[in-house]
Amino acid sequence: VTITIPVVSTSPLSFYYGSPDPDAFPTSELLRAMEHTLEHHVPAALLYGPEQGPALLLEEICGKVAREEGLSLSSEQVFISAGASQALDIVCRLWARPGDVVLVGAPTYHEALALLRDYPIRLESVPLDDEGIDAQKLESTLLRLSHSGARVAFLYAIPTFQNPSGVTMTLGRRKDIIALARQHGLWLVEDDVYRDLCFEGTVPPSLFELGDGESVLRLGSFSKILAPGLRLGWVMAEPSAIARLAGAGLRLSAGGANPFAAYVVAEFCRAGHLEQHVQKLVNIYRARRDMVLDLLASTMPSNVTWSTPQGGFHVWLTLPETLYASQVAQAALQNHVRFLPGDAFFVDGNATHNIRLPFSYLQPEDIDRGLHLLARIIRSHS
Amino acid sequence: VTITIPVVSTSPLSFYYGSPDPDAFPTSELLRAMEHTLEHHVPAALLYGPEQGPALLLEEICGKVAREEGLSLSSEQVFISAGASQALDIVCRLWARPGDVVLVGAPTYHEALALLRDYPIRLESVPLDDEGIDAQKLESTLLRLSHSGARVAFLYAIPTFQNPSGVTMTLGRRKDIIALARQHGLWLVEDDVYRDLCFEGTVPPSLFELGDGESVLRLGSFSKILAPGLRLGWVMAEPSAIARLAGAGLRLSAGGANPFAAYVVAEFCRAGHLEQHVQKLVNIYRARRDMVLDLLASTMPSNVTWSTPQGGFHVWLTLPETLYASQVAQAALQNHVRFLPGDAFFVDGNATHNIRLPFSYLQPEDIDRGLHLLARIIRSHS
Numbered sequence: 175v176t177i178t179i180p181v182v183s184t185s186p187l188s189f190y191y192g193s194p195d196p197d198a199f200p201t202s203e204l205l206r207a208m209e210h211t212l213e214h215h216v217p218a219a220l221l222y223g224p225e226q227g228p229a230l231l232l233e234e235i236c237g238k239v240a241r242e243e244g245l246s247l248s249s250e251q252v253f254i255s256a257g258a259s260q261a262l263d264i265v266c267r268l269w270a271r272p273g274d275v276v277l278v279g280a281p282t283y284h285e286a287l288a289l290l291r292d293y294p295i296r297l298e299s300v301p302l303d304d305e306g307i308d309a310q311k312l313e314s315t316l317l318r319l320s321h322s323g324a325r326v327a328f329l330y331a332i333p334t335f336q337n338p339s340g341v342t343m344t345l346g347r348r349k350d351i352i353a354l355a356r357q358h359g360l361w362l363v364e365d366d367v368y369r370d371l372c373f374e375g376t377v378p379p380s381l382f383e384l385g386d387g388e389s390v391l392r393l394g395s396f397s398k399i400l401a402p403g404l405r406l407g408w409v410m411a412e413p414s415a416i417a418r419l420a421g422a423g424l425r426l427s428a429g430g431a432n433p434f435a436a437y438v439v440a441e442f443c444r445a446g447h448l449e450q451h452v453q454k455l456v457n458i459y460r461a462r463r464d465m466v467l468d469l470l471a472s473t474m475p476s477n478v479t480w481s482t483p484q485g486g487f488h489v490w491l492t493l494p495e496t497l498y499a500s501q502v503a504q505a506a507l508q509n510h511v512r513f514l515p516g517d518a519f520f521v522d523g524n525a526t527h528n529i530r531l532p533f534s535y536l537q538p539e540d541i542d543r544g545l546h547l548l549a550r551i552i553r554s555h556s
Numbered sequence: 557v558t559i560t561i562p563v564v565s566t567s568p569l570s571f572y573y574g575s576p577d578p579d580a581f582p583t584s585e586l587l588r589a590m591e592h593t594l595e596h597h598v599p600a601a602l603l604y605g606p607e608q609g610p611a612l613l614l615e616e617i618c619g620k621v622a623r624e625e626g627l628s629l630s631s632e633q634v635f636i637s638a639g640a641s642q643a644l645d646i647v648c649r650l651w652a653r654p655g656d657v658v659l660v661g662a663p664t665y666h667e668a669l670a671l672l673r674d675y676p677i678r679l680e681s682v683p684l685d686d687e688g689i690d691a692q693k694l695e696s697t698l699l700r701l702s703h704s705g706a707r708v709a710f711l712y713a714i715p716t717f718q719n720p721s722g723v724t725m726t727l728g729r730r731k732d733i734i735a736l737a738r739q740h741g742l743w744l745v746e747d748d749v750y751r752d753l754c755f756e757g758t759v760p761p762s763l764f765e766l767g768d769g770e771s772v773l774r775l776g777s778f779s780k781i782l783a784p785g786l787r788l789g790w791v792m793a794e795p796s797a798i799a800r801l802a803g804a805g806l807r808l809s810a811g812g813a814n815p816f817a818a819y820v821v822a823e824f825c826r827a828g829h830l831e832q833h834v835q836k837l838v839n840i841y842r843a844r845r846d847m848v849l850d851l852l853a854s855t856m857p858s859n860v861t862w863s864t865p866q867g868g869f870h871v872w873l874t875l876p877e878t879l880y881a882s883q884v885a886q887a888a889l890q891n892h893v894r895f896l897p898g899d900a901f902f903v904d905g906n907a908t909h910n911i912r913l914p915f916s917y918l919q920p921e922d923i924d925r926g927l928h929l930l931a932r933i934i935r936s937h938s
Binding site for chain 1: 573575576578579581583586587590591594598599600601602603604605638639641642644645649650653654665667668669670671672673674675676779783784785786787804805806808809810811813814815816817
């Protein structure tokens, strides 16, 4: 994700990035948390912090999962990172050796692929269906790799409100994946950054919970629920894995990930603002998701299908097989609307019939305009 | 560096970390910069930023080197990182392939060694003398490695107020190193985080300047001159190298290094606070260095020697050859004072006769107490 500037008239309207709503930041509450931090947590908040992160924020994160998921964690099971991206980055550095295989979903978050590609590892993908990562295909992949002598460093998965597909892995599938991981000694990296943005019903427990906290590195983030510009996330894992993360050379050199931001967010949470803010975001994003689904139903031809995400930021559109996403995106761009074809979300980058539709950061009038155009283009090419 | 808590009565007095003075943070000016940022730079400062960093801070850094060094840079030559550590980390990831050699000084900053050791590279060191890295030994090392078919990814050097030795590389030596780098196609990573903390006289131009901005990645940081807890630094390099850094997968996924902190620091600089604050720090650290040098002169036996740093954070003590630094450090710890033996600063970790004495974050009364104890121990072991 790279955009920082809200859409202006000279730029095309963009459905490209999965950014949070730029109009929903709780700036007054953040300012109060900053005042409090500068008054009460200096020098600690301005110095190099402990590698694992400040105790104050570790405790807030333990409190959060205790309240919301009934999980009883100790602070030895939590590590503060500069967002989920940095967590994945440090995990890949420490868990993967040159030549290792890293498994990902097909599709999966495209910039995680970019991040992983900077390491001397080999990416292999396992397809998703509407219940999440296909456990049978995962098993056959693991067996094949094991027979070929390849070492698998970990599986990177986004089980809840997946980016880009919007799919949530079912409880049964989660249990299958955990069982397979145990059987094959496979580490799971569970990217769980969308969980709090649940629009209705409940979601299954995390892989971390289902796996009793073992061999799972569960990534969380304040980017989707507070502000990406603060660059703050966390990892939940067994204490030895947390110690390994805290012992990364980068941490030894730089200290904690973002000490000042960590204190600010801890104080924001302690003041009780996070729950209120998440509720506000859920209402905003649910309305936008509903709007996208209504617009798709009313404008798309019958041979176009799409996912119905229960939460998160993305709807995944599937075009008829005669129509390539890149064609459609190109035609849209000529009309000053930018879409990201599904190709980017696959390891092999093959031409797809999918388009990711993030509904998180565009205002309703822009969603309306963009999707009407998209429907017109698809109809004209069908 | 890992400590966040100022020395308390139950912890030993610590000469272990090279942290900035915890009592000198400009909290009021930082708060005003934060208020300004939340008022004028939202949403940009709270969103994912551009990978290279926000233009506002890139411009401030260009302005800084123009004022202080007469260097005329464009913003395409600057990249914002989460401190110099993250910059070195991303450089190692992108510049080094598995099996490559990374060259470092002997001694060099120990946590840079920890950071580099997380990569599948091989560390080799080149000795320093009192003019900096030994150019003849660098040449013979490069020739030997070239003959053995090894690829050298880069040389990591701290030419100015070196950590841990306090040595500043002479102009002649800098020119020799640049010439060798050109001849051998060697990239130089110039860790220049102490330059602003110059206590007297002037220091030679950076390797970056002497090399006309080519094949040098010059790392800067706000950690020593403002606050490490903000996690903000920069890289100066040729535009293609900056583009390579900005294209790192981590940046594509996470956006800019620390967008909020970047705006805050840009506003802090725009308000003219940085120069004033650096001047204040120079006065504080100069007085402490002077105190350390005076104490060493008045307390140490004549067979102990030390460096006289012109700036930065560290004095490097050399014990007589009969006395190991680890012995002395152990005896000091029994007396509740912690020193870091020189062993950590060498790739081979061999037992040394050196002790690093950071004078940056201890208060004068603690420096006095610690150095008197150190002298007593050395005398009793001599």
